Amino acid sequence: MNEQSLSVRDAILQRRSVKVFNGQPVERDTLMTVLEDAKWAPNHGNREPWRLVVACGRELTELHTVLREFGVAKWKDLSEDDLAKQMKKFVTPGAYAFVVVSEDVRQKERLEDFAAASSYIQNAQLLAWDLGIGACWKTPPFLDAPKFREALGVKKAERIISMLQFGYFDEMPKAKPRKSVEEFVTFFGSK
Numbered sequence: 001m002n003e004q005s006l007s008v009r010d011a012i013l014q015r016r017s018v019k020v021f022n023g024q025p026v027e028r029d030t031l032m033t034v035l036e037d038a039k040w041a042p043n044h045g046n047r048e049p050w051r052l053v054v055a056c057g058r059e060l061t062e063l064h065t066v067l068r069e070f071g072v073a074k075w076k077d078l079s080e081d082d083l084a085k086q087m088k089k090f091v092t093p094g095a096y097a098f099v100v101v102s103e104d105v106r107q108k109e110r111l112e113d114f115a116a117a118s119s120y121i122q123n124a125q126l127l128a129w130d131l132g133i134g135a136c137w138k139t140p141p142f143l144d145a146p147k148f149r150e151a152l153g154v155k156k157a158e159r160i161i162s163m164l165q166f167g168y169f170d171e172m173p174k175a176k177p178r179k180s181v182e183e184f185v186t187f188f189g190s191k
């Protein structure tokens with residue numbers, strides 16, 4: 001274990017979704033290590049029900065072009081200046097991983113696979129955080145748009161469940177308060 005690694009607890013408590021990146025590139029090897037290590041997520045039947053479409057470094061330019069089209073449509077009422085501000089959300093992350101899951105026709109397996117892929121995503125976010133890289137799991141509606149799916153090579157029985165943005169950041173995001181355990185736990189038999 002890397003001596004400087006956060007404890008699991010610290011990583012879970014300290015990690016925040018990063019929504020403002022500073023534009024610094026994420027190194028491909030670092031990203032690939034994160035995505036490799038994240039595969040130790042629990043998954044039923046060892047189905048490993050995820051695949052990823054990644055953009056890092058040279059792939060980003062083409063991805064930005066595709067994202068721009070969806071951004072322009074989403075923010076169609078904004079002035080050029082405001083649109084440029086919004087587009088920063090797309091161009092400042094240092095890397096992207098789109099998480100794609102096969103949609104099993106069996107409901108139980110489909111649920112398990114979504115849950116396993118979600119575990120994969122959280123693993124990746126925590127592993128990145130441990131290396132000083134922020135991440136944000138995003139689900140913009142265009143993930144289901146035929147044109148976007150086609151751009152990513154997503155097949156018919158697949159779904160993009162996450163646009164996972166990675167990047168370096170200058171400001172630590174603030175945590176919103178969460179309910180305490182007493183508020184969401186009841187004990188069996190107490191009704």
Ligand SMILES: Cc1cc2nc3c(=O)[nH]c(=O)nc-3n(C[C@H](O)[C@H](O)[C@H](O)COP(=O)(O)O)c2cc1C
Binds near residue numbers: 015137140
């Ligand atoms: C399934 C899922 C979808 C999310 N989609 C978005 C999104 O579309 N845009 C966004 O800004 N954040 C998105 N988030 C990030 C949440 O806003 C973030 O996790 C939440 O504010 C809690 O903050 P924290 O992750 O720092 O604890 C998503 C998170 C999850 C788990």
